[in-house]
Amino acid sequence: MVGYIIQRFIAMLLTLVAVSVVAFAIIQLPPGDYLTSYIAALSSTGDQVDPRVIENLRIQYGLGEPFYVQYWKWITGILQGNFGHSFEWKRPVSELIWGRLGNSVMLEGLAVIVMWLIAVPIGIYAAVRKYSLGDYLATVVGFIGLAVPNFFFALIVMYLAFIWFGTTLGGLFSPEFENARWSLARIWDFLTHAWIPVLVLATAGTAELIRILRANLLDELKKPYVTTARAKGLTEFRTIMKYPVRLALNPLISTIGWLLPALVSGSVIVSVVMNLPTAGPMLLRSLTTQDMYLAGAIILLLSVLTVVGTLISDILLAWIDPRIRYGGK
Known part of the structure; x- marks a missing residue:
């Protein structure tokens, strides 16, 4: 190892x-x-x-x-x-990117956590209770989540918030915390503003992960080792969670490498729509004006996220599934 x-x-x-x-x-x-x-x-x-x-x-x-x-x-x-x-x-450039990149990492990191917390239990339920009402609901909601672009969903949420509650959604901080140093009060203010963008960003990814986990778990549940585990008297919960779910999570773990950068690049329009101070709009502006040092730094840091995320996913895969080793060994 x-x-x-x-x-x-x-x-x-x-x-x-x-x-x-x-x-x-x-x-x-x-x-x-x-x-x-x-x-x-x-x-x-x-x-x-x-x-x-x-x-x-x-x-x-x-x-x-x-x-x-x-x-x-x-x-x-x-x-x-x-x-x-x-x-x-x-x-x-270092004065410009760290704050916005930090906001992006926190926002997209929370979106990834929300995606996993929602997708894993729903995906397991949809596979175990195949063709049940819950499975059909998860399928319909998943297809809607994949079909509706995040920026359009953001516009819908902002419109409903204005019509129903008379509030304008946007930004990640209250005015008094915009340029303040990090503290418990500023973290709480960030969380109170970030939950709506997090849900918007996590919609499509959650729907995709549900479909992936359901399909892989259905394949694992049909294999002979599951029948053998049941024949040995293991409870249904332990039979499903100990082996099939563990192996079905492999494709989800392998997506960690591209998930964060994909969220950062995919949230550009959402950030513009919701006025979020993240790295996406700054990258778009720097590419438009050919501000090469600023654009190059952001692209490089996103690439570093991809490579480091891939390393983490490889290590997690090797830890979860002992069959995976470098070079096939």
């Missing part, structure tokens, strides 16, 4: 190196750079820019240098804790 974890950790480090190159290459794919977009925006308003000023800025930010030189400056800065300078915000 220790050797398996070490090999997976080395593979994770190599993957992160490759991901950093790809992330920096992606943000440079569009033609031009931030200064090109900046000049175009000024020209559309009739303003003129001195070419010498633009050239000095290009030299200052290293935008005219080859790709590998820009990448090396960027990645070495990140290793030293310097994510670069945001062109649009005129501030260090």
Whole structure:
């Protein structure tokens, strides 16, 4: 097990190196750079820019240098804790992303917990009580959850809240806690505001996990070892929970690697609709303006979440199912 974890950790480090190159290459794919977009925006308003000023800025930010030189400056800065300078915000990237990324991780982390707490018991019940009324209800609700986009569900919830209660939903903090330091009062304020966005974000994922768990558990319940366990006199609850459920959870655990980044990227429109101070809207804005250091830092950190999440899911899979080992051993 220790050797398996070490090999997976080395593979994770190599993957992160490759991901950093790809992330920096992606943000440079569009033609031009931030200064090109900046000049175009000024020209559309009739303003003129001195070419010498633009050239000095290009030299200052290293935008005219080859790709590998820009990448090396960027990645070495990140290793030293310097994510670069945001062109649009005129501030260090590290000052911009940590607060919003922290909000995203907390929000999406709560959404993942809610998804599992709802999906696992419903999925088990739907499989054990196949074709019952509860199974049909779970199926209908699951299909509706998969069919309705999260942002549309957010609009419905906001509309109903305004019509029924006269309140406007949005944001993650009260005005007095927007820029306050973290404390028990601020955490409580966050939780009182976050439960609606969490439910909105968890809707589609919960429906998907229910369908996955139900399908896998139905396959496991048909296998001979379940019949053998019943024949040996095990109770129905222990027969189902000890082996079939444990094996049916494998596909759910394997999704941990992409679940958090998928929620972060998938919550961009929801964050815009509900005015949530998360990383999604900032990433969208930075890609639009070609603010490469800000966009690159967010993309890289999302990639790190993916790789680290994959490592965690691999370790959990090897722990839950002893048949899974690195290299098939």
